[in-house]
Amino acid sequence: MHGFVFPNEVEIQWSLLIVLYPFITGLVAGAFVVSSLYHVFNIKALKPVASFSLLMALSFMLVAPLPLLGHLGRPERGVLIFLTPHFTSAMAGFGYIWMFYLILLLTETWLVFRPDITHYARTTGGFKGLIYRTLTLGMTEMSEEDHRFREKMIKVLAAVGIPAAALLHGYVGFLFGAIKANPWWSTPLMPVIFLLSAIVSGIALLIVMYVVVMKLLGRPIDHVCISALGKWLLAFLVIDLTVEGLEILSMAYEAEESWDVVSQLIVQRIPVTYFGVQLLLGSLIPLVVLGAVAAQARREGAASTLIFAAAVLVIIGVFAMRWNVVIGGQMISKSMRGFTSYTPPLGGREGVLAASVLLMLPFYIFSVIVSLVPPWERPAIAEGELSPEPTEAVPAWEAADSRVRSSAWDWERQ
Amino acid sequence: MVALLVGVGLFMRTVTASLSVEVIGLTHEDNPRWWADRPVNNQTSTACAECHEATTEVTTAFAHASVNCDSCHGAAREHIDLARSGQQAPLALADARDLCTTCHTGLDSRPQDFPQVDPATHGAPASGVTTSCTSCHNPHDPGFPPVFKHTLEGRQDCLVCHGPEQWQPLPPSHADRTGDSCIECHRPGDGT
Amino acid sequence: MPISRRDFVKLGAHAAFGGLLVYTLRGVVLPQSTPRVADAEGNSEYDQYRPEDHDWAFVIDTMKCIGCGRCARACKQENNVPWEPQLNRTWVERYSFTADGEVCVDSPAGGINGFADEPLPEEVRGKKITKSFFVPKLCNQCENTPCEQVCPVGATYKTADGIVLVNRDKCIGCRYCIQACPYGMRYLLPDERVADKCTWCYHRITKGRLPACVEACPVGARKFGDLRDPESAVSKILAERNTSVLKPEMGTNPRTRYLDLDGEVV
Numbered sequence: 001m002h003g004f005v006f007p008n009e010v011e012i013q014w015s016l017l018i019v020l021y022p023f024i025t026g027l028v029a030g031a032f033v034v035s036s037l038y039h040v041f042n043i044k045a046l047k048p049v050a051s052f053s054l055l056m057a058l059s060f061m062l063v064a065p066l067p068l069l070g071h072l073g074r075p076e077r078g079v080l081i082f083l084t085p086h087f088t089s090a091m092a093g094f095g096y097i098w099m100f101y102l103i104l105l106l107t108e109t110w111l112v113f114r115p116d117i118t119h120y121a122r123t124t125g126g127f128k129g130l131i132y133r134t135l136t137l138g139m140t141e142m143s144e145e146d147h148r149f150r151e152k153m154i155k156v157l158a159a160v161g162i163p164a165a166a167l168l169h170g171y172v173g174f175l176f177g178a179i180k181a182n183p184w185w186s187t188p189l190m191p192v193i194f195l196l197s198a199i200v201s202g203i204a205l206l207i208v209m210y211v212v213v214m215k216l217l218g219r220p221i222d223h224v225c226i227s228a229l230g231k232w233l234l235a236f237l238v239i240d241l242t243v244e245g246l247e248i249l250s251m252a253y254e255a256e257e258s259w260d261v262v263s264q265l266i267v268q269r270i271p272v273t274y275f276g277v278q279l280l281l282g283s284l285i286p287l288v289v290l291g292a293v294a295a296q297a298r299r300e301g302a303a304s305t306l307i308f309a310a311a312v313l314v315i316i317g318v319f320a321m322r323w324n325v326v327i328g329g330q331m332i333s334k335s336m337r338g339f340t341s342y343t344p345p346l347g348g349r350e351g352v353l354a355a356s357v358l359l360m361l362p363f364y365i366f367s368v369i370v371s372l373v374p375p376w377e378r379p380a381i382a383e384g385e386l387s388p389e390p391t392e393a394v395p396a397w398e399a400a401d402s403r404v405r406s407s408a409w410d411w412e413r414q
Numbered sequence: 415m416v417a418l419l420v421g422v423g424l425f426m427r428t429v430t431a432s433l434s435v436e437v438i439g440l441t442h443e444d445n446p447r448w449w450a451d452r453p454v455n456n457q458t459s460t461a462c463a464e465c466h467e468a469t470t471e472v473t474t475a476f477a478h479a480s481v482n483c484d485s486c487h488g489a490a491r492e493h494i495d496l497a498r499s500g501q502q503a504p505l506a507l508a509d510a511r512d513l514c515t516t517c518h519t520g521l522d523s524r525p526q527d528f529p530q531v532d533p534a535t536h537g538a539p540a541s542g543v544t545t546s547c548t549s550c551h552n553p554h555d556p557g558f559p560p561v562f563k564h565t566l567e568g569r570q571d572c573l574v575c576h577g578p579e580q581w582q583p584l585p586p587s588h589a590d591r592t593g594d595s596c597i598e599c600h601r602p603g604d605g606t
Numbered sequence: 607m608p609i610s611r612r613d614f615v616k617l618g619a620h621a622a623f624g625g626l627l628v629y630t631l632r633g634v635v636l637p638q639s640t641p642r643v644a645d646a647e648g649n650s651e652y653d654q655y656r657p658e659d660h661d662w663a664f665v666i667d668t669m670k671c672i673g674c675g676r677c678a679r680a681c682k683q684e685n686n687v688p689w690e691p692q693l694n695r696t697w698v699e700r701y702s703f704t705a706d707g708e709v710c711v712d713s714p715a716g717g718i719n720g721f722a723d724e725p726l727p728e729e730v731r732g733k734k735i736t737k738s739f740f741v742p743k744l745c746n747q748c749e750n751t752p753c754e755q756v757c758p759v760g761a762t763y764k765t766a767d768g769i770v771l772v773n774r775d776k777c778i779g780c781r782y783c784i785q786a787c788p789y790g791m792r793y794l795l796p797d798e799r800v801a802d803k804c805t806w807c808y809h810r811i812t813k814g815r816l817p818a819c820v821e822a823c824p825v826g827a828r829k830f831g832d833l834r835d836p837e838s839a840v841s842k843i844l845a846e847r848n849t850s851v852l853k854p855e856m857g858t859n860p861r862t863r864y865l866d867l868d869g870e871v872v
Binding site: 447451458515 | 650651652653655657669670672673674675676679680683684685700701702719720721722723735738739740763765771773774775805808809810812813815818821822823824825826
């Protein structure tokens with residue numbers, strides 16, 4: 001403790017688990033945006049990761065409420081957020097926004113993988129076959145009408161999902177940004193900053209996961225895709241840094257009463273995580289690396305390795321950003337004259353061990369899901385069981401006239 | 415559809431009730447009443463007067479009228495409840511010096527017109543005799559000089575207060591008794 | 607069977623309608639709370655109390671406070687506020703101004719043991735103190751309540767007589783309210799793990815008594831009363847003296863007003 005803090009502030013209230021939550025939902029939002037970039041805006045270079053990112057988003061989405069539940073003083077009453085929400089509170093939105101987005105994710109994932117599920121349901125026996133048959137929800141065949149409906153719904157859901165993802169993570173930003181009592185949190189830019197860093201972290205983790213998974217499976221990596229992801233990461237990183245920079249510069253320039261404690265916070269209390277990890281390691285170095293790779297316009301192994309490295313740094317940087325916001329903000333005493341400190345305990349409900357388990361859980365869920373429906377093998381397409389689908393989205397007027405029948409066999413094949 | 419709704423309804427009625435440690439309250443109608451029904455622990459002197467009328471009369475008449483009995487003697491509710499039911503429950507009283515100095519130690523932050531002293535130099539310690547604040551000040555009528563009949567307990571050296579240069583020197587009638595022991599006439603305990 | 611678009615939409619509509627129905631009829635599906643009663647017959651003095659007839663307010667005179675800490679101690683005894691960890695519904699701060707323009711604030715154990723045996727903070731020890739005073743603090747019972755605004759389940763609410771209370775049955779312990787209070791008045795009860803704060807001794811004021819801290823104060827630094835009563839101490843002070851509030855820029859519109867509040871007090 002430094003300086004004078006109010007008597008009730010000896011311990012901070014929101015711990016490591018609350019650092020985890022925006023990190024996890026951020027990854028969901030980011031991964032989903034990549035998926036939608038393909039499904040809605042037809043960025044063809046992102047085709048190899050479109051379904052991959054959807055599964056990644058789903059895995060993290062399922063884990064998202066767990067850190068919150070673990071943190072509540074009364075977890076058994078967590079259901080009250082659904083039953084008796086008080087809608088002036090941003091936190092009351094969590095229940096419905098999360099549920100709505102989960103349903104959207106589940107529906108879109110189910111629709112995207114429905115051909116595969118129906119194929120596997122037919123061809124697999126035993127217990128696994130039972131799982132597939134359950135997943136088909138009793139609808140084991142797909143007709144022409146089903147295919148058209150499926151394509152249309154995927155597009156609709158992917159489109160609706162973008163503002164929904166913005167809401168999912170934007171409301172977390174608003175949750176912090178609307179607290180006038182905390183000068184480090186209180187800014188109207190907070191939802192924007194959170195959303196941008198969310199997209200950045202999602203794209204970065206997608207790059208990392210894609211490369212790691214493909215390497216583990218011994219499959220070739222699509223360097224064109226990595227290069228495209230690297231460019232999108234760069235673009236969002238630039239916008240993110242601009243907005244974050246504007247916020248802190250504006251605070252420093254206007255130097256309102258609270259700037260005294262805020263500047264002490266970042267210079268004396270959290271300089272390593274703020275300047276060292278979040279800004280230098282997590283933003284500036286990746287910016288330079290990604291910029292250099294994009295300028296060189298190469299698409300091969302070396303470039304992809306650099307992009308991979310930059311992505312790893314970005315993920316660390318975004319985690320540090322969440323830490324700096326959540327923990328850093330609480331370190332400032334409401335007396336404006338002192339700071340508390342926080343070291344997360346190792347064990348316990350909110351300790352480092354619990355947080356590590358929660359972070360590893362989505363990867364485990366992901367591995368379970370891809371063991372059922374691997375997005376890099378689309379047997380239903382390969383074996384010609386389905387009628388050929390258009391690989392490129394065609395405008396409605398064109399579809400009405402004729403189908404573009406390009407080779408459906410290389411859909412998502414590396 | 416109807417069956418599903420009924421099922422969900424029954425589920426919520428049974429399961430959510432057991433999930434919550436307390437029964438879920440949907441409205442706040444009862445909650446202010448819960449707060450209003452909390453037990454009152456600190457009492458004013460009016461409650462103490464029920465049994466301690468004489469002391470309360472003194473206290474409320476003089477400088478410590480604004481000091482709650484509970485401030486020094488502790489929260490009285492339990493004591494009163496027990497006493498009313500016939501049981502004795504003496505309140506533990508902290509050391510007088512600790513109690514008095516909490517308010518009356520001289521501090522820069524205190525308003526100048528508030529009576530405050532330096533406990534290291536105030537009163538008998540200067541003469542080398544250890545006394546308690548209550549040696550000279552009646553806590554219930556703390557004005558100075560003490561006008562109460564006091565026992566000799568803690569006041570072994572009479573001359574600390576009654577010596578020739580002190581606060582209440584011996585009256586002329588005692589001029590020829592300096593060598594005698596005071597307690598030959600002033601018996602301990604009866605305040606004479 | 608293959609699912610048609612119409613069936614899909616119908617399923618969605620049914621689910622939405624069903625959810626809406628459950629939400630509106632949740633009073634039917636959720637058990638009601640049992641009222642807490644004061645005595646065996648179920649009577650409570652509160653039944654005779656009409657909150658809408660009262661308008662409570664608090665005035666603190668910083669110039670009178672002697673920093674004895676009796677208020678903080680009485681509050682802990684009255685309201686069973688935990689002694690360990692050191693949590694406070696009310697506390698006293700000491701402000702010390704040095705000759706070279708430094709301001710130092712301290713509140714050892716919230717002022718529970720007074721300040722008589724507490725040395726000055728290190729930064730000002732040995733320096734010449736030009737001005738020094740005590741500032742008692744307690745819940746402001748804000749009219750524009752940030753803690754109520756952010757409660758996700760509506761466990762914190764404001765009564766008609768102006769007090770902000772926490773419904774311990776509903777609180778889920780998310781601690782958003784603790785973050786939102788600009789004055790640091792709220793805390794989490796360690797055993798029940800729900801939010802708690804100063805209630806201006808609601809159980810005393812609804813019976814015509816004063817809050818424990820007001821009664822404990824030997825010098826009248828704390829004043830409490832009903833604004834609806836023009837003869838009450840607070841009504842008179844507010845009519846005759848200039849008062850100010852803590853952190854007015856927050857827009858919380860507090861009911862706790864201060865006399866002679868120094869600009870350095872936050």
